[in-house]
Amino acid sequence: MKNSWFIALRELNERLSNRSFRWMLFIGPLLVLLAVFVLVETSQQGVESMKVLVADPANILDGKITAHPSQQLEYDFYNEYLDHEVFKNDARFNGYDALIEVNHKVLDNKTVRIFYREQPSFTLKTTMRFDLEGRVEEVMLDQFSTMNSNEFRKIKQKLNVRFMDVDDPLNTSEEETAWVGYSLGYLMLFFVGFFGMNITRSINREKTNRISEVLLSSVRPNELMMGKILGNLLSSLLQLIFWIFLIGIGLWAFKEFFFQDYFIPDYLNQTQVDEQQMSSLGMKNTFQENMSLELLYYRINYPFVMLNFGCFFLGTYWVYSSLFTVLGALSGDESDGQQFSLPIWIFIFLGIYAGYYAMSYPNSEWTTFFSYFPWTSGMVAMVKICSGVSTIAYSLLFLAFAVQLCVGTLLVFMAGKVFKQGILSNNHRVSFKLLRSWLRKN
Amino acid sequence: MIELKAVSKVFGQKIALDELHLTINDGQIFGLLGPNGAGKTTLIRILTQILEPSKGTVYFKGAPLNFSDVKAFGYLPEERGLYKEMKVLDHLLFLGRLRGMDYKSAKLSANHWMDKFDVSSWSNKRINTLSKGMAQKVQFMGSLIHNPEVIILDEPLSGFDPLNIQMILDEIKELKKRGKTVIFSTHNMSSVDDFCDEVAIVNHGTLVIHEKVTSLKENYRTGDFKLRFKGNQIALANALWTSFELLDCRELNQGQFEARIRSRGGQKFNDVFNELSGAIALEAMEEQLPTMQDVFLKLVTNEK
Numbered sequence: 089m090k091n092s093w094f095i096a097l098r099e100l101n102e103r104l105s106n107r108s109f110r111w112m113l114f115i116g117p118l119l120v121l122l123a124v125f126v127l128v129e130t131s132q133q134g135v136e137s138m139k140v141l142v143a144d145p146a147n148i149l150d151g152k153i154t155a156h157p158s159q160q161l162e163y164d165f166y167n168e169y170l171d172h173e174v175f176k177n178d179a180r181f182n183g184y185d186a187l188i189e190v191n192h193k194v195l196d197n198k199t200v201r202i203f204y205r206e207q208p209s210f211t212l213k214t215t216m217r218f219d220l221e222g223r224v225e226e227v228m229l230d231q232f233s234t235m236n237s238n239e240f241r242k243i244k245q246k247l248n249v250r251f252m253d254v255d256d257p258l259n260t261s262e263e264e265t266a267w268v269g270y271s272l273g274y275l276m277l278f279f280v281g282f283f284g285m286n287i288t289r290s291i292n293r294e295k296t297n298r299i300s301e302v303l304l305s306s307v308r309p310n311e312l313m314m315g316k317i318l319g320n321l322l323s324s325l326l327q328l329i330f331w332i333f334l335i336g337i338g339l340w341a342f343k344e345f346f347f348q349d350y351f352i353p354d355y356l357n358q359t360q361v362d363e364q365q366m367s368s369l370g371m372k373n374t375f376q377e378n379m380s381l382e383l384l385y386y387r388i389n390y391p392f393v394m395l396n397f398g399c400f401f402l403g404t405y406w407v408y409s410s411l412f413t414v415l416g417a418l419s420g421d422e423s424d425g426q427q428f429s430l431p432i433w434i435f436i437f438l439g440i441y442a443g444y445y446a447m448s449y450p451n452s453e454w455t456t457f458f459s460y461f462p463w464t465s466g467m468v469a470m471v472k473i474c475s476g477v478s479t480i481a482y483s484l485l486f487l488a489f490a491v492q493l494c495v496g497t498l499l500v501f502m503a504g505k506v507f508k509q510g511i512l513s514n515n516h517r518v519s520f521k522l523l524r525s526w527l528r529k530n
Numbered sequence: 531m532i533e534l535k536a537v538s539k540v541f542g543q544k545i546a547l548d549e550l551h552l553t554i555n556d557g558q559i560f561g562l563l564g565p566n567g568a569g570k571t572t573l574i575r576i577l578t579q580i581l582e583p584s585k586g587t588v589y590f591k592g593a594p595l596n597f598s599d600v601k602a603f604g605y606l607p608e609e610r611g612l613y614k615e616m617k618v619l620d621h622l623l624f625l626g627r628l629r630g631m632d633y634k635s636a637k638l639s640a641n642h643w644m645d646k647f648d649v650s651s652w653s654n655k656r657i658n659t660l661s662k663g664m665a666q667k668v669q670f671m672g673s674l675i676h677n678p679e680v681i682i683l684d685e686p687l688s689g690f691d692p693l694n695i696q697m698i699l700d701e702i703k704e705l706k707k708r709g710k711t712v713i714f715s716t717h718n719m720s721s722v723d724d725f726c727d728e729v730a731i732v733n734h735g736t737l738v739i740h741e742k743v744t745s746l747k748e749n750y751r752t753g754d755f756k757l758r759f760k761g762n763q764i765a766l767a768n769a770l771w772t773s774f775e776l777l778d779c780r781e782l783n784q785g786q787f788e789a790r791i792r793s794r795g796g797q798k799f800n801d802v803f804n805e806l807s808g809a810i811a812l813e814a815m816e817e818q819l820p821t822m823q824d825v826f827l828k829l830v831t832n833e834k
Contacts, residue, residue: 095628297614299611302625
């Protein structure tokens with residue numbers, strides 16, 4: 089294994105001396121950060137003024153919501169029960185942009201749902217939330233307490249305001265985090281595919297420049313193969329760690345320098361509500377109204393997700409690397425290596441599809457199959473882990489990881505046989521017959 | 531000592547080596563000859579353990595050859611390769627470390643060889659910026675960096691310019707002086723004449739002959755003599771009579787000739803001298819031993 093290590097280090101050095109590899113160390117994270125920035129910025133875009141219908145069948149709010157109404161918001165009251173489906177379809181309500189559903193137990197369950205037809209802007213969301221918090225507080229003080237407002241704020245519970253798309257009310261938070269898992273799975277497959285192809289290219293190059301024979305007079309074919317797999321793993325991990333590090337720094341910098349406005353938006357200053365008052369209303373900050381920011385900074389358990397990402401990245405790399413090695417050993421020249429990589433890329437695309445499928449149908453039989461199929465299990469695992477998994481489901485994911493390791497080891501063993509025969513062969517025609525004969529040889 | 535006992539190698543239907551027995555003694559330059567496709571490269575790949583024999587055993591120092599012995603072998607293959615993006619020194623260090631050297635001794639050895647082959651100033655240059663001759667020197671150094679006991683050179687002179695050929699040949703002599711065994715596969719027969727102690731000729735995967743170069747030449751002598759004399763051609767023809775055959779004769783200067791004759795009765799140098807010296811004024815005479823080219827052609831043609 090010592091020789092494999094030297095070979096791996098040489099592979100790593102070759103990658104490091106490659107200009108495009110060095111550029112990608114910086115360009116990749118910058119592109120991701122740019123995408124994050126655009127995502128956050130677009131998340132705060134939306135309708136700038138709204139006509140809102142407050143369905144308050146128990147008349148809890150008593151037809152009032154704020155003494156200082158915003159010019160962008162116009163509230164009307166409806167003192168009957170109104171289902172969001174009726175609001176959506178009934179022509180009587182076409183003139184309203186949003187429905188605030190004040191259920192008759194709101195003073196107990198502290199939950200209000202707001203159904204919108206079009207996503208309200210960040211400022212509007214914050215204003216609605218603030219108006220509702222204030223009015224519910226007034227009602228509670230009137231009905232239940234002899235305390236003054238400052239005393240009450242010390243003991244009151246936060247009002248849970250949930251914004252929902254009236255056309256897609258089931259778009260739950262789990263799905264949002266599942267998208268994060270899907271993105272990580274996509275990144276995983278991108279890295280595995282990109283660096284896996286480097287294994288094939290590297291083997292082809294060594295065959296073309298005839299260095300293989302010099303190497304094989306010093307190392308066993310299996311050592312050479314493992315060196316290549318390890319070397320490309322090191323370079324992909326280096327690239328990945330660099331990306332994670334730079335993206336982490338970038339997200340921190342965004343939070344500190346670019347997204348500060350989301351904590352204390354302009355309108356708060358206009359209405360002279362200070363941060364302390366806001367906090368006392370149970371609103372940690374307005375940050376929570378920006379879905380993307382909340383997702384990025386609060387809802388992802390990064391240490392847990394990244395630990396699992398690391399495991400499944402290794403497992404996925406292990407099962408794919410053997411295929412790329414076989415391809416390199418089997419191909420007669422570099423163009424063969426590129427052409428015959430198509431079946432491997434089909435597996436990678438299947439992985440990408442499996443992730444999407446797992447998000448859409450998390451409990452289907454096919455999702456179960458994809459979660460154990462070694463070439464797709466890494467992606468499905470990331471989707472599941474980010475969506476939130478029970479202890480049992482989590483242990484099953486580790487079963488999938490074990491399957492990846494076992495299948496990968498078997499494939500690497502078979503790849504070793506092909507590699508041993510193929511490394512000194514070039515300019516031959518690739519065929520299944522050739523593959524079969526090489527697999528049979530000792 | 532390297533000993534091959536009944537070594538065979540089969541690729542599918544093709545027998546590349548067939549029950550080959552061969553012994554290569556320590557400290558000699560051993561020529562491995564044969565036409566293209568004879569099985570030389572297969573034999574070399576078995577010695578370097580790139581291939582395993584289908585049958586038979588290779589012994590090194592009396593024990594079956596195993597993978598830990600590769601460190602004792604240096605190998606320059608016929609189809610040579612270099613990592614073109616690597617720097618000269620890095621490439622040599624990499625090969626040295628693969629052959630079991632620690633970093634310090636690999637660097638020491640690399641610097642020694644770079645000084646010797648006058649490429650020290652190129653140590654930090656990428657190999658793809660070197661001339662072909664310079665790159666070939668790097669390849670040659672790569673096979674010697676770990677100070678191997680046995681050096682296997684497959685067509686080491688191909689592609690080199692005359693200056694570099696001389697440098698390589700001098701180095702091979704030097705290696706022999708230091709007690710190394712050099713296995714030398716080549717088509718360049720003059721180099722075999724000059725350097726090899728023993729040769730083995732392989733054809734169609736079988737051993738045609740294995741002998742010392744001197745005895746091989748002795749055994750295949752043709753009885754040809756080259757002589758320079760003053761006089762006339764008729765006098766020479768009369769002197770030759772029935773014991774010799776005149777192969778050719780040309781006039782060098784006025785009355786001075788150079789001729790080649792072949793003895794018919796196995797006469798030795800003294801016999802020829804005694805028979806001719808009375809008839810013509812002999813100025814110079816030498817027996818023309820066969821070249822390795824002659825022996826090789828004769829043996830391989832006979833095989834066919």
